[in-house]
Amino acid sequence: MVNVETFYPKKQLSKESKGEQVLAELRMRIISRQVKAGTVLSENQLGALFEVSRSPVREALRVLASENLVRPERMGAVVVGISEKNIEEIYDVRLMVESFTFERLLKMQTDTLVRELKKMLEMMEIAIKYKDVDQFSFLDLEFHETIIQSIDHHHIMMLWNNLKPVLECLIILSMRYRMMTNEKDFERILYNHELIVEAIDKKEKKLVDLAFERNFHDVHNQVEPIWTDEEMMKVVREYSIKE
Known part of the structure; x- marks a missing residue:
């Protein structure tokens, strides 16, 4: 995630695994509405953006779904956002x-x-x-x-x-x-x-x-x-x- 513009605190991100970095950054983008409700998140596109494989992206989306921030879809998710x-x-x-x-x-x-x-x-x-x-x-x-x-x-x-x-x-x-x-x-x-x-x-x-x-x-x-x-x-x- 070196070249990615981050919304979650950079110092804290550097301490986390790749998967945790993706999860923390996606969560912050959704809650801050940088990523709008209704946006379709693709595992492949997110993997390319964060320079990781699909596995950590898939796990991040699973956790975000458990937090009711996204709705799972085939090969990705739709942003629900926070009300x-x-x-x-x-x-x-x-x-x-x-x-x-x-x-x-x-x-x-x-x-x-x-x-x-x-x-x-x-x-x-x-x-x-x-x-x-x-x-x-x-x-x-x-x-x-x-x-x-x-x-x-x-x-x-x-x-x-x-x-x-x-x-x-x-x-x-x-x-x-x-x-x-x-x-x-x-x-x-x-x-x-x-x-x-x-x-x-x-x-x-x-x-x-x-x-x-x-x-x-x-x-x-x-x-x-x-x-x-x-x-x-x-x-x-x-x-x-x-x-």
């Missing part, structure tokens, strides 16, 4: 997963978790200082995943892992838009994450509820307009190409 309803449902499930996790944490020893989260916050601050918005996005996702992992609940992790690939794209694209249009907003995002750490550390139910409400209220109010406004998404795609 507002899909996005709302993803955040609904995320809300349930993290709400359950926070309730469990109120009854657990969390000193080690708090230390880990504080280190991540420092790395998130550095990422924003150097305007590395993609690194910030990955750290944001890792921050929440670390919290969820801490309760050691197998089926909750299964739900999270099913959400994660598409959620990752949504977070990256929304953070890129913020970086281009309202960089100061990252101060608020960091503050909200600091509040989450404080809530976990102190185990005060009211503080936990406040931290949770602020984080998810912000998510719904800040992210959703991107998915209904083509001009906003065009700005994000242009940022992706520059990166």
Whole structure:
């Protein structure tokens, strides 16, 4: 994929296998609407584009079909895309997963978790200082995943892992838009994450509820307009190409 214009973060792509690279890039192109709904994806054409055999392309299309982003067809697929309803449902499930996790944490020893989260916050601050918005996005996702992992609940992790690939794209694209249009907003995002750490550390139910409400209220109010406004998404795609 050396000569292919990429929308998924290049640094992260370089760490993945050929098949994972194709999958991550196709997912990002579909969610950002660089590849429009209704587009027919051919295994042969995609293989030529990404300079891979048909096997990794076929596997990528299979995974994207399981995520309801494409509809399988003979020797390829048709792009379904992602709707507002899909996005709302993803955040609904995320809300349930993290709400359950926070309730469990109120009854657990969390000193080690708090230390880990504080280190991540420092790395998130550095990422924003150097305007590395993609690194910030990955750290944001890792921050929440670390919290969820801490309760050691197998089926909750299964739900999270099913959400994660598409959620990752949504977070990256929304953070890129913020970086281009309202960089100061990252101060608020960091503050909200600091509040989450404080809530976990102190185990005060009211503080936990406040931290949770602020984080998810912000998510719904800040992210959703991107998915209904083509001009906003065009700005994000242009940022992706520059990166």
